[in-house]
Amino acid sequence: MNPPKTATAEQIVIGGSEELISGSEAIAHACRLADVDVITAYPIRPYDTVMQYVSQMISDGDFDCEFIVAESEHSQFEIVKHASAVGARVFVGSSGVGWFYAFEAMAVTAGLRMPMVAMVGNRALDDPGAFGVEHNDALAVRDLGWMLVWVETPQEALDTALIAYRVAEDKRIFLPCAVSCDGAFLTHSQAIVNVPDQATVDSFLPRYDRGDKLLHPDNPITIAPQANEDWVMEIRRQSDAAMRRARGVITEAYEDFGDKFGREQEPFIERYMMEDAEIALVGMGTLALPVKVAVRKMRAEGRKVGFVRVRWFRPFPTEELQDALSDVEAVGVIDRDYGFGSSFHSGVLANELRAALYPVENQPKIVSFIAGLGGREVNTDNVIVIAGMVADAASGGMNDQDTYWIGVRE
Amino acid sequence: MSTGSVEVVYRGIFQKTLAKNICRGVVFAAKKEGKIGTAFGRYSDSPERNGIPAKQFAVVSDTHDELQEHLARYEPDNNDVTIACDDALCKGVESWAWYGLQPINKLLKKGGTLLVTSFQSPNKLINFIHRKGEPYNLALVRAAASFSGLWVYKDDHTDARLLGALAKVAPHIVGIDAICEVIKEQWKDDLKVASARKTYEATETIPVSADQGNEEVPFEFEKPGWKTMEEGLVIRGISAEQQKVEGWEGGYVPTRNPTFKKFSTRTMRPVINFDTCIKCTLCWLQCPDSCFDITPDGLYDANMEACCGCGVCEAVCPVEDCVTMVNEEAFDDNASQWEMWVKDKKGYETWMTEKISDKPPRSHGFHHVGQYAEETADEST
Structure with missing residues (x-):
């Protein structure tokens, strides 16, 4: 044997x-x-x-x-x-x-x-x-x-x-x-x-x-x-x-x-195509992949969209996020989590970010999105839809005091 | 500027290492050709479910941006090659991650190649495979399904042979020289390199036209939205009421869940010898999926919409050769065996004898300590 x-x-x-x-x-x-x-x-x-x-x-x-x-x-x-x-x-x-x-x-x-x-x-x-x-x-x-x-x-x-x-x-x-x-x-x-x-x-x-x-x-x-x-x-x-x-x-x-x-990286956040961005998306983890691809597509069409990936949640990068987001018109936060009963029924990251940006002058609108729960796909099309909604919020055409679920069956 | 994508559909646990070796081989070989790549699982897990279809992918690109673009979805949906590591998967992919059946060629791009390990004829497999509506190619590697376990790997060169065949059907993804180099590096085994090259030379593709294949539309149902779904994760019980089925008056066919059916999770199915059945009820009682229907004459008929192929019926049946588990690829449909037997007993006997005798090596995995050693000992004699 x-x-x-x-x-x-x-x-x-x-x-x-x-x-x-x-x-x-x-x-x-x-x-x-x-x-x-x-x-x-x-x-x-x-x-x-x-x-x-x-x-x-x-x-x-x-x-x-x-x-x-x-x-x-x-x-x-x-x-x-x-x-x-x-x-x-x-x-x-x-x-x-x-x-x-x-x-x-x-x-x-x-x-x-x-x-x-x-x-x-x-x-x-x-x-x-x-x-x-x-x-x-x-x-x-x-x-x-x-x-x-x-x-x-x-x-x-x-x-x-x-x-x-x-x-x-x-x-x-x-x-x-x-x-x-x-x-x-x-x-x-x-x-x-x-x-x-x-x-x-x-x-x-x-x-x-x-x-x-x-x-x-x-x-x-x-x-x-x-x-x-x-x-x-x-x-x-x-x-x-x-x-x-x-x-x-x-x-x-x-x-x-x-x-x-020999691998340099910004400690707390990653800024992706944020120079001159008017609209910023924010998220954590592997969500970055479809978001980055979508941002490149939108940039190719001349839309000034960028992405901030939050690496450290604790300690929360308050200063870095204030610096990265104080010049944009509106921010869309994509949470792969939920905060039932929280302010505006938003995701955890969205509300944390709202608090961090509260003291900023010319504060951007912050819109909360819940997506990709339980491993559901978040694809580039979803991200482009989200960016469109954030642009609407920037121009006042969209309620930023609510939370939007992306990819949920109605 | 190009991206190449390979989907490997395999049986959870039994073929996990096989699928992993193929995907890693693709990425390593592509790297030798100056490309970058990634290998990842979907519906696969650790530990996986024994025998449940799962997937791994290998995606290679010239540039990082292209690679990301191809990966920015749940699973790549435009694959150059789909590899089915077990020919019974030609009947479709039933994952534990969702209910239903995905045709094996669904994520294959138009003109792509479906590569299958099989001893069956191409036509038999084409009859299993759902119609794609677009032309594609079929290529066979003459190999067994090569099932093993989570901690053991049956190194019978199926991985190397599939990599060799892949280089033949999709040279734009990886060339045979790079594949051979990688096999040599990874396994330090010249015989394995020779296996890859030999399969590369022998592999031929057969064109499959848009309208060839199984016409059946895979079972689908509409999932409820959050407003219509019952709250509190409640699933209503189904009454055990008898279904009215013509020709089954006096028997008992239970009402079954209309949405939860069994498909290619099964790698084997029971074949029943109704002439030797002593009506002891054990298969009916012990079946974990209540898949046995009671026939009007008090026999037990395994319903193939409910059977997961676990083999408990064969194990508990006290009669020798009354229940025999047979490879799923030996069957073209899910028709009732009892109905066939009632209609033509002589014909059924011929059919049953043929099915039972045609038992290429396959198992449900490993039942006991030492089984793998026994199997490999058999092969070496």
Whole structure:
């Protein structure tokens, strides 16, 4: 009897190389390059693809870490929280309602200032049990002290995960950071990615050092005592200050990343054909693909439309968005999420942006669109329709105090 | 300035690595020719559903902008080549992501090529394939469906052979030299390179005219809008009331969900030997999709609008060879076997014997630890 053959003949190349990999595999490579010490996992799609790639790397002998499959997401997040307290670099992740099952652990992680990087394979919340992308899962922790960043391509996923470790573990910050990857459109899409070599990563990413906050017998400390109203506000204010500092640390990290890896990018937002734009569209994640194609088409017809892709949602790039959008006549925000009962029944990003642009002089009209829920297609035609509606709003022919659902069956 | 797009339709899990190898091979080979590309899945997932049709795509372009343009939709709808990794998929694609059946050639561009692994005759396959209304080409690679599992891969060169055939039918996407170079790099196996080249040389295309093929219009239904759909995710139960079917008086054909039907999810279907049936009811009781109709004479007839091909009936039937799972591609229609048997018992026996004997290798995947090792051992002897 022949022994069973192994799955594939693909080789994971160690060192700087070009690889055809998905967003999930890119995150796994980032874990390997960051030499993460402890990874906890609990399967839920589409996040589980990261588990598969990480375990493949471990079994191939390319990556050495504690890989713990927990019995639920709650334990998954608790274990890494504790591992982080004793000085381990940790990685965790989930999707949709799996992410929600860990909610208590996620709240305390941020409250205790435990740095970690999580991958969210963005997925619609149950019910119905849909697998496609929506951003409400990751967005739910937006006010708890988690830093949140959305990426568009496998390359950006890898780069951003490395940046996320550097920012989260910076002593000035010590906050968890979630890297959001759109389910299917990014987690299952492969592109050629430059996988950096270990030496470059090591020069960019220092070791995780908790200093005198390390939970260790040689450093006797207590973490997380019971505390009441005479303490709580100060604790919250410290987290607030850390999140405020994150802006500068993120900027530093992107500058250094650009120097070391040769891939320069604006830290908080991506501006696409925004020079002289009269109409701007705003969105996050892989939605950028049809939007960019549509913007190019409209530009070819002489329409002055641009696009701003929001990378970091927490800390929210208030200044950058004020700068990018203060000269346009109207803004269309395309949310791949919903905010039932919120102001104007708008998406989360739209309302956040309305607040950010409130103090701006000659404030542009802001129109909210909900599209692509549960992974539904957003194509270039949809985007062109949206841009047309935004142009109408600019000229006052369209109500900007409402929210428009695109691609829903009436 | 051009974009080339390949759609690979495969059986979830069983052929996931096969589809992945093909799509990655295309992107790597195109890269050798100075193009850029991407490979991605649709309706595929991890883990996938055993045997449920899923897709992967490989899209290659000269420029980044062109590539983006082709990708700015849910799935590329203008493919140069569609590869069906299992010939039963010529009956159409039934995904878990939506209800209904998509003709296998629906996303193929006019004049494109449908590439199928099959031992069947081209005409038999054309009869399965829905009429396209536009001319296209058919090319066959003489290979088995090559089913394996999530963690094991049956490296029988089907991937290399399909890549070789692809270079023949769509040289503008990838050339055979680039394909061979990539196979050599990826697998370090000269025999695999030879397989690709041999298939490249042997592959021929057959033109299919606009009006050739299965005339049947795939089942469709109108989905309700948000104003008409019942709130609270409620689905009303269907009464178990008996359907009135002519010739079935005294039997029991349950009312079935009129919109949720089964199509190419099935890779095999049960063939029933009514003469040996002892009417024990086990198939009827255990079928997870209640697909068995009770005939007027108390026998059990599998209804092909409801059968997902799981094989539980074959497993639970206490009589040897009363229920036999047979490859789906052996059947031209979904007609009742019992009606055929009642009309002409001798004729049915001939038909049944032929179907059961024609059992090319296929499985529902892996049932037990060590099965794959057993299968590969069989092949090496």
